[in-house]
Amino acid sequence: MPYAARSALATMALALSALLPISLSAFATVNAERELVFLTWEDYIDPAIVSAFEQQTNAKVRFQYFESDDERDAILVKSNHSAFDLVVVNSPNFPVYRRQGWLEPLTHEDIPNLRNLSSYWLRAVSEAQGYGIPYFWGTTGIAYRKDLVPEAIDSWEEFFRPREELRGRLALINNSRDVIGMALKALGYSANSTDRREVAEAGALLMKQKPFVRSMSYVSLNEDSALVTGTVWATMMYNGDAIMVSRHHPEIAYEIPKEGGEIWIDYLAILSASRNKDLAKEFIDFVNTPENAARNALFVYYATPNLAAEKFLPDEFLANPLIYPPRAVLQRCESYIDLPPKILKQRNSIFSSLLD
Numbered sequence: 001m002p003y004a005a006r007s008a009l010a011t012m013a014l015a016l017s018a019l020l021p022i023s024l025s026a027f028a029t030v031n032a033e034r035e036l037v038f039l040t041w042e043d044y045i046d047p048a049i050v051s052a053f054e055q056q057t058n059a060k061v062r063f064q065y066f067e068s069d070d071e072r073d074a075i076l077v078k079s080n081h082s083a084f085d086l087v088v089v090n091s092p093n094f095p096v097y098r099r100q101g102w103l104e105p106l107t108h109e110d111i112p113n114l115r116n117l118s119s120y121w122l123r124a125v126s127e128a129q130g131y132g133i134p135y136f137w138g139t140t141g142i143a144y145r146k147d148l149v150p151e152a153i154d155s156w157e158e159f160f161r162p163r164e165e166l167r168g169r170l171a172l173i174n175n176s177r178d179v180i181g182m183a184l185k186a187l188g189y190s191a192n193s194t195d196r197r198e199v200a201e202a203g204a205l206l207m208k209q210k211p212f213v214r215s216m217s218y219v220s221l222n223e224d225s226a227l228v229t230g231t232v233w234a235t236m237m238y239n240g241d242a243i244m245v246s247r248h249h250p251e252i253a254y255e256i257p258k259e260g261g262e263i264w265i266d267y268l269a270i271l272s273a274s275r276n277k278d279l280a281k282e283f284i285d286f287v288n289t290p291e292n293a294a295r296n297a298l299f300v301y302y303a304t305p306n307l308a309a310e311k312f313l314p315d316e317f318l319a320n321p322l323i324y325p326p327r328a329v330l331q332r333c334e335s336y337i338d339l340p341p342k343i344l345k346q347r348n349s350i351f352s353s354l355l356d
Contacts, residue, residue: 034059036279039072040088041065043221043244045287046299053286059279067218068174069093076102082273085280088135091265092177092336094127103131104270110281113288121305124265127338132267133284134305136240136297139325139333140178140262143227143242144234147251153234156186156257160205162212162234171215171226171235176351177336178236178262179206185259191334194343203350216355223248238264239322240301254322260332265305 034057042065050061066072069090076087081102089097097103108114111133114122121134128134144153149166153159160183162170172179181191183202193199219226219235221244226232228248237245242254268287270280286292294312297304303323304310310318318324325333339347 034276034279036061036086036276036283037064037084038062038086038283039064039066039075039084040086044088044300046296049287049292049296052292053283056286057279057282061283069177070175076271080273081271084271085274085276086283087269087271089128089132089267089269090336091125091128091267092338094125094132094267095338097269098127098131102272104272104274104277105130106133106270106281106284111285111288113285116288116290116293116306116308118305118307121265125335128265128267132269133288135266135268135287136300136302137263137265137305138239138302138323139256140173140182140236140238140264141242141254141256142234143237143245143252143254145227145230145249145251146253148230148233152253152255154255154258156182156259159234159236159257160186160209162209166233167212168214169231169233170209170212171217171219171232172213172354173218173236174216176347179354180347180350181262181334181336182236182257185257185261185334188259191262192337192339194340196343196346199343199346199350203353206350206354210354213354219245221245227252243301243320243322256325256329256333258332260329260334263330263333263335265335 036059038061040063053059054061064075064084066075072087073093076084081100107130114133117134121137123129124134142153142159146152150163159170180199180202183205184191184193184198187198187201187205189195189198189202214232215226219232219237221241225245225248227235227245237254239254242252246252246254268284270277274280287296288306290306290308291312293304293306293309297309297313298317301323321329
C-alpha cells in the first residue's frame with residue numbers, strides 16, 4: 001500500500017474512532033470513589049474509554065508511564081510491585097513475574113468478556129495463561145524518512161551497518177532485548193540466541209554502529225518527534241507507533257526487515273499486591289467489550305486479539321499489512337522467550353556499554 005494511502009487510513013481511523021460509541025452496558029455505578037493505578041506505555045489506551053469507565057464506576061484511573069520494558073521492570077522492583085494495580089506486561093516477562101509471585105491469577109469468571117478474545121492469542125504464550133489478558137500484538141521493525149535516506153532501509157544489516165550519510169541520524173529503542181535481539185537477526189542468528197559467541201558478535205556489531213546513533217531513547221509520536229523534524233532519519237520502532245507518527249509527516253515509512261522482526265504480545269495483568277483487584281478486573285472486562293476493543297485498536301493502530309471487535313473495525317484497518325502483516329512476513333519473525341541468567345547478564349553488560 002502506498003504510504004500516502006496509509007496516512008489517509010490513519011486519518012480515517014481517527015475519525016471513525018471518534019464516532020464509535022463507548023460501550024457502557026452491564027456495568028453498574030457504585031457509590032464510593034475508588035482508584036486504579038495503571039502502569040503502562042503512554043498513549044496506549046483511548047482516553048475516552050478511560051473517561052467512560054470512570055463515569056460508569058465512579059472510580060478514578062491514575063497512570064504512571066514507562067519508556068521501555070527495562071524501565072517498567074525497574075519501577076516494579078523499586079516499588080516491590082505494591083504501588084500499582086494493573087500493568088502492561090510483554091510475553092517474555094511472565095516467567096520472571098510469576099516466579100516472583102507478582103501476578104494475580106485470572107479466570108473467565110473474573111473477566112466474562114474473555115469470551116470475545118481469540119483462543120489463539122489466549123494460548124499463544126503458555127506462561128501467560130491464567131495470569132495475563134492479551135491486549136494488543138504487533139511487530140518491531142524500522143521506521144525511516146523516505147525523503148532523507150537514499151534508499152529504503154529494508155534489512156537489519158543495512159540498519160546496523162549504516163551508510164556514512166546516516167552518521168548521527170539513527171535512534172534505537174532503550175530496550176536490551178530489542179536492540180541485541182535485532183542485531184542478532186542482522187547476523188543471521190535467532191533473536192533468542194543463547195550462544196555466547198553469537199551474542200558477543202552482536203555486541204561488536206552494535207559497538208561499530210554506535211557513532212551513527214544519535215539517541216537510545218524511543219522517539220516521540222507527536223509533531224515534535226525527531227523523526228518528523230528530521231533530526232533522526234531512521235529508528236527501531238513498533239508498527240502502530242510508526243503509523244501514528246506518520247500522521248505528522250507523509251514521508252515516514254515502516255518496514256519489517258527481510259530478516260524478520262519481533263512479534264510481540266502485550267498483556268493486561270493484575271498485580272498480586274493490588275488493593276483494588278475487583279476494580280482492575282472490571283476495567284479489563286470493560287476494555288474487552290467489542291465496541292471498546294475496536295475503538296481502542298483504532299486509537300493505537302495495533303492489531304487486537306479481540307475477535308468480536310473486528311465487526312466494528314473498517315475493512316481498510318483489517319487489510320492494512322502494517323497492522324496485520326501477511327503470513328509469509330510473520331513467518332520470518334520471532335517472539336522473545338525467557339533466557340538463561342548467564343545470557344541475560346552478558347546481554348545487559350553489552351547494553352550498558354552502549355549507554356556509556
